[in-house]
Amino acid sequence: MSEDHHVPGPPSDIADTLNAWRDLFQRKHADDIEGLSVLDATEDPIFSFYVDFADIDGDDLLSYRFNEYPEQTIELANEVLRSMCSEHTDVRCVLRPLVFPDEKIVSVSDLRMRNRSKLVSLIVSVKDVGPRLGYLKRARYVCIECGHQEFVDQRVARERKRPSGPCKICYDEAKKALNGDISYPLFRHLN
Ligand SMILES: [Zn+2]
Secondary structure (H helix, E strand, O other), rough: OOOOOOOOOOOHHHHHHHHHHHHHHHHHHHHHHHHHHHHHOOOOEEEEEEEHHHHHHOOOEEEEEHOOOOOHHHHHHHHHHHHHHHHOOOOOEEEEOOOOOHHEOOHHHOOHOOOOOOOOOEEEOOOOOOOOOOOOOOEEOOOOOOOEEEOOOOOOOOOOOOOOOOOOOHHHHHHHHOOOOOHHHHHHHHH
């Protein structure tokens, strides 16, 4: 990126940042945003919208703005989230960047005045973990019969997704052994 020094404020910078956030959410999280319709504002009025730090850092403008002006840039992200998510849920979505590189992770006891307005990631222990929605991008399912593994892409705000059918290896074996077609219900019955 260029060496020009931007200051936070010019309307064009703000517009560019808003566009960059919108673009990132559309590229990486369109499914997650649609999945938000399962959320219920009476249960939890705020939803943490997890975004990989690497995705933010991979965009020149966002990387610069996020690292130099984290507060303002996160505010802009939340503004975009508010408008994008409002079609699907009443729950307020707030940006929670995750998976920071090591150099950004500090202990609370190491925080100093010089860290003011710097972007840091804290490791804390949380006593009461809320809803069961996890940040799991892919789940691996292993067949207990043959060890065949299947990966299923997950969405942030959805119930855990499972493989759509039986273990393909075992199912094919069973079909072969029985010389041809066998319905899934029958296959399940045989197991
Ligand atoms: Zn199997």
